[in-house]
Amino acid sequence: MIPGIDFIVPAAYFLAAVMFIYGLKAMGSPVTAHRGILFAGIAMLIAVLVTFVHPMVHGNYGLMIAAIAIGSIAAWWTGKRVAMTDMPQMIALYNGMGGGAAAAIATVELLKVIGGHELDTTTTVMAVAGGIIGAIAFSGSLIAFAKLQGWMRKTWRFGGQQIVNMLFFAATIVMGVMIIINGPDPLLLTLFLVTALIAGILITVPIGGADMPVVISLYNALTGLAVGFEGYVLQNPAMMIAGIVVGAAGTMLTQLMAKAMNRPLSNVLFSGFGKADEDGPAGDVSGDMKSIDATDAAIQMAYADKVIIVPGYGMAVGQAQHKIWELTELLTQRGVKVVFAIHPVAGRMPGHMNVLLAEAGVPYDLIYDLEDINAQFPTTDVALVIGANDVVNPAARKDPSSPIFGMPILDVDKARNTIVIKRGQGTGFSGIENLLFFEDNTRMLYGDAQKMAQALISGVKSLD
Amino acid sequence: MIPGIDFIVPAAYFLAAVMFIYGLKAMGSPVTAHRGILFAGIAMLIAVLVTFVHPMVHGNYGLMIAAIAIGSIAAWWTGKRVAMTDMPQMIALYNGMGGGAAAAIATVELLKVIGGHELDTTTTVMAVAGGIIGAIAFSGSLIAFAKLQGWMRKTWRFGGQQIVNMLFFAATIVMGVMIIINGPDPLLLTLFLVTALIAGILITVPIGGADMPVVISLYNALTGLAVGFEGYVLQNPAMMIAGIVVGAAGTMLTQLMAKAMNRPLSNVLFSGFGKADEDGPAGDVSGDMKSIDATDAAIQMAYADKVIIVPGYGMAVGQAQHKIWELTELLTQRGVKVVFAIHPVAGRMPGHMNVLLAEAGVPYDLIYDLEDINAQFPTTDVALVIGANDVVNPAARKDPSSPIFGMPILDVDKARNTIVIKRGQGTGFSGIENLLFFEDNTRMLYGDAQKMAQALISGVKSLD
Amino acid sequence: MEGWVALYIFMLAAFTGIEVISRVPAILHTPLMSGSNFIHGIVLVGAMVILGSAETGTEQVVGFIAVFLAAGNVVGGYVVTDRMLEMFKTSGQKKD
Amino acid sequence: MEGWVALYIFMLAAFTGIEVISRVPAILHTPLMSGSNFIHGIVLVGAMVILGSAETGTEQVVGFIAVFLAAGNVVGGYVVTDRMLEMFKTSGQKKD
Amino acid sequence: MSLTLGILTETAPGERRVAIDPPTAARLAKLNLSIVAQKGAGSAAGFPDSEWSEVKWLDTAEQVAVEADILACVQRPPDDVLKSLKSGSLLIGSLAPYNKFDDLKKLAKQGVSIVPMELVPRISRAQSMDVLSSQATIAGYQAVIIGADLSPRLFPMLTTAAGTLRPAKAVVIGAGVAGLQAIATARRLGCQVEAYDIRAAAREQVESLGAKMIDTGVDAETEGGYARELTDDERQQQADALAAHLAKADVVISTAAIPGRSAPRIISRAMVEDMKAGSVIIDIAAETGGNCELTKAGETVVINGVIINGPLGLASRCPLHASEMYSKNIYNLLGLMIKEGELVVDTDDDVIKGTLLAHEGSIVHEKFQDQ
Amino acid sequence: MSLTLGILTETAPGERRVAIDPPTAARLAKLNLSIVAQKGAGSAAGFPDSEWSEVKWLDTAEQVAVEADILACVQRPPDDVLKSLKSGSLLIGSLAPYNKFDDLKKLAKQGVSIVPMELVPRISRAQSMDVLSSQATIAGYQAVIIGADLSPRLFPMLTTAAGTLRPAKAVVIGAGVAGLQAIATARRLGCQVEAYDIRAAAREQVESLGAKMIDTGVDAETEGGYARELTDDERQQQADALAAHLAKADVVISTAAIPGRSAPRIISRAMVEDMKAGSVIIDIAAETGGNCELTKAGETVVINGVIINGPLGLASRCPLHASEMYSKNIYNLLGLMIKEGELVVDTDDDVIKGTLLAHEGSIVHEKFQDQ
């Protein structure tokens, strides 16, 4: 028996849902990530194609194809063209579009009610909730996009801003409840949508650029939720599942991201106004120290071709030599070329680093002198500086007034990326500030040398 | 508004389903495992209590309570009394009961059809499928129980056994399909159930005791499936979800267990007849070498109070000293007391082990001599022997004909558990067989010393 | 509930089951088997419904058996699992 | 589909989403955000249904907007994610 | 009457060890032996007479020999002393059985049971009695220390503000007990170590210490773990391969030996001439003739800037630890032969059978019977 | 006309180093300097005359001094040689400025610029010129090697069939450059190392080498990283705490020093008497009087079984590496003062200001101006 439309359509949706979940799962590991998006892409194609023969679709094909074409081409064009560094705002933009679509679906469903169609309460609740959430995600994402794109430099702030935001948000809810209880009318529906949109704008405007990635992630989760709810409205389980999976995953992700920034989510959203711009990791005042967490540092090294490790007195103090060697072995197993660069005066006695590296069992042929290694830094992906300070201070090259001016140093600042492990703001033996720490391509990994080395090990291991 | 029964019952089921999932998840880690069963227990209580007020329940309360009481008390009594080593057969027994219950539900539903009640096709399919699976799980589990309990010593085998099994299985399926297409009649139904039961028996009878745990796990998964299907029949989502979650988790588990035994599942079920009893890890011929995998070994050490590490020449050959020290540090951090015992002639030169342990940075105060440590083995949870052989051979104490008789050895055989890392069946310097490897409490961890040490490290780390 | 929806629920539940169980150390295999054995004891709920709605004698008898068996599954599963996991309880607490 | 069933589906989907995303290294946060952004592009299917079943002009207009927006979500999300994950493709392959 | 054990003051030049150290003497006394010792027996090893307990002190070696049922020594005592041994007594120590065998034969005729510790079989059970092992351990360590002292360079790699000192390259020839210990010690000090041996099994052992094996393609292991003598061809092949490594070496420790024979000549004059000025050769085999053609036993010679040292009595440079180990070896072997205060020589025991040279008036050891 | 650099053959007893080694001479020649050297200047260090290139060989030190614009030496040359130096020339080396200062004053009047390498300030930038550091590195290492050689025991722990040898306990006194290197070397050899210093900052440094710090509760660090002299009370407190640790030590390496003063007395006779027989003290500070009361510079004495060695010229025992490092130090310092083949003494430069003792006929160094 040839399966009919009423089998093919749900079966295709079912398949798509499974593939979405699998794809998302695959995206959670660097090794399978690319396969993941491919899978999800195929799932989407299947779902979209089958929708053309969906029993409820019975016209407007031209419009449909036109809308798809316009949207796709615009998105394709912008998405391909944009610089890698501008990705976050593009995600915001596309996400906003998704939220908008969900809100639009809600609108149509509620319009249908106005037009006399009957909806049960649960469905109405879902439609309204999806509508609010979608609208907020829509306008909020667009603001996020505008800010990151540089179209909106200022972060408007005024006294009582939070109260105003709350009022708008409450008003949206109240109108939503009214729609559910009394049924929608055109004015109420319009007002409802407009208020939701304004709420999205108001919430986003005061948030600083540094916190934007977290906010975008939140809106992403919200869009997912909205899509899930509208999926219920349309009795489309694929939408429900994909939407809610994204909603949950996105919420989780938002929290992880906030945690990676060392800030609670609530702080990002409500109280962190203003501060974020100044000291957030994404602030771009040149000359900031930018910190990194061990997982990211580990991944940077794991996917590097070449890493140079520069040990200093801090490695000795932290007795991190064994862990560092373990890390080296791990990286080497992954095919990364790792060598050690010893500065002549690293540590507190001549040969201090040699003693420690020998203790850890580092073979001599991985250990390089300053003269032999300096030329290699420009072609090095990551220079990992462990508790070294004076011996990597570019002031020796750049600042004639520095007490160490003229001393040969290890040119780690010339590496593509530099990661510096140290406990805090302590200076080295010379007691002077280190220009390296403020370089654009330097990231500070704060913590005890041994603990951080362990964290890097765990990080690299987690990639298998 | 006070929520009515039609809210409370589904809400309670929903809660139970969530708690089941959470509980099962918690059981997947040693740290939270106990919490997991507690959680699942509470969920079960909720679900059972609420069922008394289920809208479809409208009588037979006395019978119900009696049945629950009898079943519970019997299970409680046997479950509490049984020795820890007999647990697997008890699981088989209780699992079989679950499968029987599912089959009984299917029977009643199909009886109702005979009684004139209408069922749609999907529901009938589910009922039949659940019935078959439940019945097979029931009879199969009981056989597994009987075999493990020692009530059924022989493993009946005859030529063409597999074909007969297949025939029975096929007959069950055919009758199932007939029931679906033509509707059940009393004879067909009875035949159907009896054939399914016999199929379960026939499949299980030839499987050896060593493979039983895998088989029990499989029947467990099947019962889950059956319960899930009957859940659909009864339109009870809690049953559906709990059943299918267990079905999926159980299938996964079965595969993991087969993998841990280094045998494909199909081998266990179909072709491995007979062989399993002789060389399987659970075979109880005293004098077998019993292997262990690194994860289990790691857990044994991680949850030990005291571990003594006995290095030998193999540690040197594998250059495993650094990894071993890393493992030691990890265990120590977890609160395990770990020390090293060096035999005077371990290795191939006097002081061989000292040199290596010093290289790895093992502090002297963790290193014990033979005279100082031998008294400690009986109070040691795990003795980890790494590439040592002659120096831990109890033949030196027990076998006057042995060329090493009279040599003092490290009494690792007196430890509660002994894990021996070596690559294969290689003898030591003396070229003689080692009685230690055949002791009851000895487990062989086959592999290169360094690789296995790494695997143990990973194993211990995965517990955090 | 229509079939497709059931399929979705089955799929999601299966996914959840697999995710939940992957990366489990071998030493937990047996306790987990026992724990999931307990969980499918939820069949008791179905058995109770069957018995509670039984009308004919046969239904009552089979329903009674179903409840009896299911109750055994539940209680036995719990007791055995609990006993096996006792060992982890103490160890886990020791660790802190 | 009745509400309870939807709730079950939502619950299981949420569980799946959370399980799938936990233990993800920080460097994948952005690509994953982008990837999940793409996945909720499934809203396009809903938008198409709306437009395809639109009867009034307003419905057509709003439906058109919905499809346009959703298509942008889908294609933009895919392109951006794919570009971000390119880097892992090569690295991942390098490893073998 | 209880057995009497005698301890001599060693008289060989440079010998600082003592056969039994005070703790071992005390343990023997607990086995109901009476101990007599020559005055000052332990002083050179770091055990002044005041540190001993339960010992009867005698003035001369002869007096000790006369009283002793068991006479323990490090090296073979002078003939006068041996002459004083009574029939039925037992002499135990490093008696160099391959050397001046006739003297030992005479002693055997005297009715003295002779137990040359060198003959202890090299099986796992007897390792605790193996003086060759225990003393070679010290020799291997000490050779590296001497090498470090004589070398004009530092051994470890040091990266300093005044330049990077490259790690010394060490070559260890002969990876027996002494050689392995030398490898380990040199590695501790930061050398890059290569080793060389003719036994194939040595490779794994060398690598188990983290050093590299020099491959020359010659294998000459005999049963029992000792090496056999090489053919001329093999010797040439060996020499060529080695020469290349020696030319790069900063320190060479040579330990190659064939039991009962003079040491194999491995390093020729030509090889030395190819070596770097300032490199050092410590030739432990000096005692049996040296592995290096230019070695002068007991001296340090400098040839073409290469410093060649042929130490004698290396173990005596660590007399305290050497005596400690030596005593334990003797104690463990005696333990096999003393049962409840009586000397019981069980010739069925593999270890005793392999070690006992003479008993009850005649040579009983298989290997020596027809000599 | 190009500058001429002179290299002397060292005449101090036991001195085997040379101020400039052949590679450095070659590098200097590339800077357009002509090199004159006394015949045999490098032989003791392992650089026979044949290994040098572009050097003009002269017979006597005086001849070299007469020709030299820059005279490089290891130790202060004899007066005759100094007398031959021409006005405007520069003398560089370890000139012991605190010692017989009048002679240097005379030399300054002669118009010779005096650059005592000991005065190089201890800042990061100048570390490559710091001979105290470079030579102390060698001394610290060598002291442990001597200790190992003299000790009647093995340093590492060895579990053997003939008993377990316990690891040696080492105590290092003074955790400066030499002390730290001694710690590192002793640890390499397997000692259990404790260290002691009065500077509080030393604790972290000691621990950064994996050793333990002995705590006596006395802190006496002055600015610049050197130590000040102690009060009597402090000395007593120190002594009591130390004594306990010394009593358990098998080897003691003492390196405590106060620049320009005689070495602090830290180990008293009483402390030595409490030590174990067979323990060893290597007193690097012997050169400036010794940290131990019983040290005899240049000799090994045994007191109550304790072996006390007061080595002189430790760096000369590794003359090859010592000269290599010494040359680099001189080269780096000269590098600051030679601009395009001309001697340019920029007294604004911190390093030069801190090092230059005399220039253009007068003492210019702050610290020495009023002496």
Ligand SMILES: NC(=O)c1ccc[n+]([C@@H]2O[C@H](COP(=O)([O-])OP(=O)(O)OC[C@H]3O[C@@H](n4cnc5c(N)ncnc54)[C@H](OP(=O)(O)O)[C@@H]3O)[C@@H](O)[C@H]2O)c1
């Ligand atoms: N200490 C000394 O001075 C000295 C000197 C000479 C001889 N001996 C003798 O050597 C023996 C020492 O005893 P022992 O217990 O240390 O060693 P052993 O008895 O020689 O046993 C070593 C064991 O390690 C295993 N092994 C080898 N390489 C391995 C690797 N890479 N990974 C894992 N396992 C590996 C081997 O089994 P697989 O092949 O199955 O892996 C072998 O059974 C004694 O008999 C002693 O008398 C000692």
Ligand SMILES: NC(=O)c1ccc[n+]([C@@H]2O[C@H](COP(=O)([O-])OP(=O)(O)OC[C@H]3O[C@@H](n4cnc5c(N)ncnc54)[C@H](OP(=O)(O)O)[C@@H]3O)[C@@H](O)[C@H]2O)c1
């Ligand atoms: N080699 C010699 O012979 C010798 C002798 C004497 C002096 N020096 C001088 O010492 C300096 C050596 O340079 P260097 O770069 O090796 O060291 P450094 O400049 O002294 O810097 C060491 C850095 O390590 C960090 N650190 C300390 N403990 C740590 C721990 N446990 N974990 C992580 N980081 C830790 C400190 O920062 P936080 O406090 O923020 O963690 C500090 O900034 C030079 O100036 C040199 O001239 C050398």
Ligand SMILES: NC(=O)c1ccc[n+]([C@@H]2O[C@H](COP(=O)([O-])OP(=O)(O)OC[C@H]3O[C@@H](n4cnc5c(N)ncnc54)[C@H](O)[C@@H]3O)[C@@H](O)[C@H]2O)c1
């Ligand atoms: N089982 C035991 O109890 C035990 C105890 C001690 C030693 N042994 C074994 O006996 C072996 C020999 O021990 P040893 O140190 O007393 O031997 P040894 O002192 O007789 O010889 C030292 C080494 O020199 C090597 N050698 C000989 N001729 C050579 C040549 N021409 N070129 C290069 N190398 C040459 C030998 O192979 C040996 O490894 C050891 O490797 C050990 O495995 C066993």
Ligand SMILES: NC(=O)c1ccc[n+]([C@@H]2O[C@H](COP(=O)([O-])OP(=O)(O)OC[C@H]3O[C@@H](n4cnc5c(N)ncnc54)[C@H](O)[C@@H]3O)[C@@H](O)[C@H]2O)c1
């Ligand atoms: N920045 C640089 O370039 C540089 C270079 C070399 C040394 N330094 C610093 O200078 C310090 C001293 O170096 P040094 O080795 O030449 O010193 P030193 O030779 O003058 O003294 C050796 C050690 O003895 C200690 N000491 C003095 N009196 C003592 C007493 N009574 N008891 C115990 N210890 C006593 C000193 O504190 C010092 O650590 C070093 O620790 C180092 O940090 C810095």
